[in-house]
Amino acid sequence: MIIKNLFLFAAVAALAFTGSVIADESSAINDTCPIKGKSVDGSKSVEFTASFCCGKCVSKFEKDPASFADKLAAAEEGKCALSGKDIDPDATATIVIGVCCGGCKKKVTESPLDYLGDVEVKS
16 A cells, blocks of 8 residues: 555656646747757746736736737836836736756846847747
């Protein structure tokens, strides 16, 4: 019985891990590294949390986050990228920026807004 439960636990854990890898790989808004222009490595990505003025802007952003990459990059600090109003610290959404290697991941992590405007969004 213990061996059966252990096997079942291992199988569930393996499926959960596989599912998370697949989700991470496909959750990036881009297919091409914003620094080198190479294909994105599914295991290398940077999460970026964007702030907005309200839940309505968050909802609009979450429907198609890739289409707002340029607006996020160009937004004035402390202002909503969609409305231009002051941001609400509770109105946030997270996107994943794919990169090709560890060096690019380090650069994008240090300054994501510098590279967000260079992201070629998935079509």
